[in-house]
Amino acid sequence: MSTAELGAESNPYTQMQHRLDKAAALLSLEPGLYSILSTPTQELTVALPVQMDDGSMRVFTGYRVQHSIARGPAKGGIRYSPDVSLNEVRALAAWMTWKCAVVNVPFGGGKGGVICDPRRMSQTELEKMTRRFASSLMDIIGPERDVPAPDMNTNEQTMAWFMDTYSMHKRVTDTAIVTGKPVGLGGSQGRREATGLGVALTVRESLKHLGLPESGCKVVVQGSGNVGGIAAEFLHEMGHHVVAISDMYGGIHNESGLDMPAVMKHLKKTGKLEGFPGAEAVDNAELLTLPCDVLVPAATENQITSANAADIHAKVIVEGANGPTTAKADAILESNGVFVAPDILANAGGVTVSYFEWVQDRMGYFWEKKDVFNRMERIMVESFHSVVESAKKNNTSPRIGAYCLAVDRVAYCLRLRGVYA
Ligand code: NAD
Numbered sequence: 225m226s227t228a229e230l231g232a233e234s235n236p237y238t239q240m241q242h243r244l245d246k247a248a249a250l251l252s253l254e255p256g257l258y259s260i261l262s263t264p265t266q267e268l269t270v271a272l273p274v275q276m277d278d279g280s281m282r283v284f285t286g287y288r289v290q291h292s293i294a295r296g297p298a299k300g301g302i303r304y305s306p307d308v309s310l311n312e313v314r315a316l317a318a319w320m321t322w323k324c325a326v327v328n329v330p331f332g333g334g335k336g337g338v339i340c341d342p343r344r345m346s347q348t349e350l351e352k353m354t355r356r357f358a359s360s361l362m363d364i365i366g367p368e369r370d371v372p373a374p375d376m377n378t379n380e381q382t383m384a385w386f387m388d389t390y391s392m393h394k395r396v397t398d399t400a401i402v403t404g405k406p407v408g409l410g411g412s413q414g415r416r417e418a419t420g421l422g423v424a425l426t427v428r429e430s431l432k433h434l435g436l437p438e439s440g441c442k443v444v445v446q447g448s449g450n451v452g453g454i455a456a457e458f459l460h461e462m463g464h465h466v467v468a469i470s471d472m473y474g475g476i477h478n479e480s481g482l483d484m485p486a487v488m489k490h491l492k493k494t495g496k497l498e499g500f501p502g503a504e505a506v507d508n509a510e511l512l513t514l515p516c517d518v519l520v521p522a523a524t525e526n527q528i529t530s531a532n533a534a535d536i537h538a539k540v541i542v543e544g545a546n547g548p549t550t551a552k553a554d555a556i557l558e559s560n561g562v563f564v565a566p567d568i569l570a571n572a573g574g575v576t577v578s579y580f581e582w583v584q585d586r587m588g589y590f591w592e593k594k595d596v597f598n599r600m601e602r603i604m605v606e607s608f609h610s611v612v613e614s615a616k617k618n619n620t621s622p623r624i625g626a627y628c629l630a631v632d633r634v635a636y637c638l639r640l641r642g643v644y645a
Contacts (some may be wrong), residue, residue, distance in 0.1 A: 233526075233529060233530060233550045233551075233552050234525075234526040234529070234550065235311060236311060236312050236314075236315030236316070236525050236526075236547050237311045237312075237314045237315040237318070239315065239547060239550055239551050240315045240318045240319060240547070241262060242551040243551065243623065243624060243627050244258075244261065244262065244318075244627060244631065246620070246624050246627065247624055247627035247628045247630075247631045248261075248631060250618045250620060250624065250628055251618075251628055251631060251632055251635070253631065253635060254635075256643075257635050257638055257639070260638060260643075261292065261321075261631065261634065261635070261638075264289050264290065264291045264314055264317060264318070265290045265291060265292055265293055265298075265332075266289070266290040266364060267287070267288075267289045267290075267310070267314070268287065268288045268289075268360075268361065268364055269285065269286070269287055269310065270285070270286045270287075270288075270357070270360040270361070271283050271284075271285060271286075272284040272285070272286050272338065272353055272356045272357055272360065273356070274349060274352045274353045274356060275352070276349055277346050277348060277349060284338050284339060284340050284353055285338070285339045286336065286337070286338040286339075286357045286360065286361075287308070287310050287313045287336060287337050287338075288313075288334065288335075288336040288361050288364060288365070288370070288372075289310070289313045289314050289316075289317040289334060289335055289336070290317065290332065290333070290334045290364070290370055291314070291317035291318040291320065291321045291332065291333040291334065291335075292318075292321040292332040292333050292634060293332040293369075293370075294321075294332055294634050294637045294638050294641065295321075295324065295325060295330055295331060295332050295633070295634060295637050296324075296329075296330035296331040296332055297331055297332060297366075297367070297368055297369050297370055297371055298317070298320075298331070298332045298333060298334030298369070298370035298371070299320055299324055299329075299331035299332065299333065299334060299370075299371050299373070299403075299575060299578065299579075300316065300317055300320035300333055300334040300335040300336070300372065300373065300375075300575075301316075301335060301336070301372065301373045301374055301375030301376075301378070301404075302335075302336040302337065302338070302357075302372050302373070302374065302375055302378050302382070302386075303316070303335070303336070303337040303338075303375040303376045303377065303378065304337070304338050304340050304342045304350075304376070304377040304378055304382075305337070305339070305340070305341075305342075305376055305377055306339060306340065306341045308337035308338060308339045309337075309339075312337065312525070313335050313336065313337045314335075315525075315547060316335035316337075316375075316546055316547075317333050317334050317335040318333060319333065319335075319546050319547065319567065319568055320332075320333030320334060320335055320575070321333025321630070321634060322568045322626070322627060322630035322631070322634075323567075323568040323569075323571075323572045323575055323630075324572075324575055324579075325629070325630035325631075325633040325634050326568050326569050326572060326607055326610075326611065326626050326629055326630045327569075327572045327575065327576050327603050327604070327607045328603075328607070328633065329575060329576060329579040329603075330579075331371070331575070331579065334370050334371075334372070335375070336357075336361070336372055337375075338353065338357060340353065342377045350382070351385050354378075354382050354385045354386055354389070355385055355386075355388075355389040357386075358385070358386045358389035358390055359389055359393065362390070362393055365390070365401065366401065367398060367400035367401055367582070367585075367586070371400070371401065371402060371403060371578075371582060372386065372401075372402050372403075373402060373403045373404040373574075373575075373578050374404040374450075376449075376524070379404075380404060380405060380406040380411065380416075381406075383402045383403070383404045383405045383406075383411075384405055384406055384409055386401070386402050387399060387401055387402050387405055387409070387410070390402075399585040400582050400585035400586050403415065403577075403578035403579075403581040403582055404578065404581070405581070410581070410584075410585045411581060412577055412578075412580050412581035412584055412590070412591070412596060413590070413591065413592065413593035413596050414577055414593045414596035414597055414600070415574075415577045415578065415581055415596075416450070416454075417454050417458075418573045418574045418576065418577035418578075418596075418600060419450060419451045419454070419455075419544070419571050419573050419574030420450065420451050420452070420453070420454025420455040420456075420457070420458060420544070420573075421454065421455075421458055421573055421597065421600070422570070422571060422572060422573015422574065422576065422600065422604050423451060423455035423458075423520060423522065423542055423544045423570055423571060423573065424455050424458035424459050424462060425573070425601060425604045425605065426542050426565045426569065426570040426604065426608060427443070427455075427459060427462075427464075427518055427520070427540070427542045427565075428462065429565075429604075429605060429608040429609075430518075430540050430542060430563060430565050430608075431518075431540065433563075433608075433612060434539070434540065434563055436517065436539065436540070438462075439462060439463030439464060440463060440464065440465065441464045441465070441516075441517035441518050442464075442465050442467050442481075442515070442516040442517050442518070443456070443459050443464045443465065443466045443467065443516060443517065443518045443519075443520065444466075444467060444468045444469075444511060444512070444514050444516040444518070444519050444520070444538070445459075445466060445468070445469045445470070445520045445522055445544075446469075446470050446475075446508060446511055446512060446519075446520070446521045446522060446523045446527060446545075446548075447470065447471065447521070447522035447523030447524070447544065447545065448469050448470065448471045448487075448488075448491055448497060449471075449522070449523075451522040451544040451545065451571060451574075452469065452520065452522030452523065452544055453469075453488055453491065455520055455522060455544055456469050456484050456487075456520075457484045457485065457488060459484075459518075459520075460481075460482075460484035460485070464518070465480065465481030466481060466482050466484055466487075467479055467480075467481055467482065467514065467516060468482075468506055468511050468514055468516075469482065469484075469487065469497065470497065470506070470508050470511050470523070471491070471496060471497050472508075472523070473496050473497070473498055474497070474498060474505055474506065474507050474508060475497065475505070475506040475507065475508060475510075475511040476497045476498070476500045476503035476504070476505065476506065477503055477504050477505070477506040477511070477514065478502060478503040478504070482500075482503060483502075486500075487500055508523075508527075509532070512527065512528065512532060512535075512536060513532060513535040513536055513537065514537070515537045516537060516538050517538060517539050517540065518538055518539070518540045518541075518542060519536065519538035519540070519541045519542075520541075520542050520543075520544050521541065521543055521544060521545050521548035521549070522543075522544025522545050522548075522571075523545055523548070524545055524548070525545065525546065525547040525548060526547065526548070526550055527545070527548045527549070528541070528548055528549040528550070528553045528557070529549075529550045529552065529553050530550065530552040530553055530556065532553075533549075533552075533553035533556035533557050533560075534556050534560065536557065536560075536562065538562060539561075539562065539563065540562070540563045540564075540565070541557065541562055541563070541564045541565070542565040542570045543564065543565065543566055543567040543570045543571065544567075544570060544571050545567065545571070546567050546571065547567060548567065549564065554621065554623060558621050563622070564621065564622060564623055565608075565622060566611075566622060566623035566626045568626050568627070568630065569607055569608065569611050569622070569626050572604070572607065573600055573604055576600050576603050576604070577596060577600055580596055580599065580600070610629055611625050611626045611629060612625065613625075614626065614628050614629040615628075
């Protein structure tokens with residue numbers, strides 16, 4: 225089924241709102257607070273003119289959405305992709321609000337995106353576009369206002385350019401303006417691995433919770449980037465068999481388990497998983513329905529829908545990506561007894577270490593990697609148990625349990641702060 229055929233089912237903001245509605249009903253949330261939480265606080269659309277390498281001028285469209293600043297500065301990544309839309313950025317910003325609340329870090333939720341195809345742009349063009357984007361957002365961002373980070377197709381280098389541009393305008397070096405920077409330029413040890421490690425820890429906690437073996441499980445991972453690739457390596461180290469993994473061009477499959485360090489080496493060298501020796505090719509649709517114990521969707525939104533949810537064999541789904549499962553698919557998975565560790569919990573290791581990075585930048589004192597990982601592990605494990613408890617208390621799924629936990633924490637702050645008018 226194509227995205228067009230899926231219609232409203234694939235509209236990310238509608239998907240977010242659907243879950244918020246369920247949580248609000250279970251919590252008997254006051255209608256006024258519900259209206260506030262259903263409406264993004266601030267949205268900015270900017271035009272970014274860039275002189276391309278061939279001398280032509282192109283104007284890119286960029287967005288920054290702050291969904292909520294009730295619990296602290298807005299926090300969330302910047303995505304570069306031809307598919308970016310305001311609706312998607314809105315949903316991603318709201319998911320950041322809920323995610324920061326689930327792991328109880330003192331941030332609200334924001335997200336940004338630029339409609340562009342970074343694979344067809346040179347480094348010079350990307351640098352110019354990033355600097356123009358940073359300068360266009362000057363009035364709404366800042367370490368106490370809104371702190372961006374990398375997301376799909378942006379990385380440490382993007383954050384270094386962003387931080388430098390902000391700092392040039394401010395006439396000070398202000399590293400806390402973004403997280404996900406290179407170590408040595410105010411970045412934190414362990415930030416690169418944090419989301420993938422958090423996903424692997426959530427797999428461990430989910431298996432423990434369900435009484436399933438904590439090693440030797442068959443794992444399938446969709447996406448082999450910062451989240452999927454790193455999660456797959458940690459899961460391999462934990463003694464699981466990663467039987468299939470994919471990238472945007474397709475996947476590779478070996479029933480007895482892939483040698484993950486060798487797979488990642490091959491990917492780094494060739495830029496693709498395709499052609500990895502000793503594995504068969506599998507497409508992204510087939511990959512999701514392969515027999516396995518654990519499925520980790522870690523690529524993009526709307527991968528598990530009403531069209532394929534019934535064909536999923538995994539007992540456990542741990543969502544590395546944001547919004548990989550639609551609300552209609554939730555119902556099918558639930559009735560089939562699949563345990564879903566939701567995105568706003570499972571991939572929160574990244575924002576947790578981003579919070580540590582922001583704290584370290586503001587202190588000017590940097591921690592060792594083992595301290596970063598130990599602190600993150602404690603937060604991820606505690607958050608997992610809080611979500612399971614919330615699901616039990618509200619007699620609902622772990623996803624809606626996570627929303628209940630998050631909405632309740634944000635609503636608590638809104639009640640205390642009151643409405644300034
Ligand atoms: P990335 O760009 O590093 O990797 C994305 C991976 O998915 C690549 O392997 C790419 O080839 C693949 N991919 C892209 N489109 C695909 C498609 N249509 N079908 C199959 N594979 C596809 O990005 P990332 O940072 O790993 O982010 C992946 C997801 O995780 C996104 O939803 C992102 O919002 C979310 N996320 C990322 C972080 C982080 O710290 N990087 C934190 C939380 C959530």
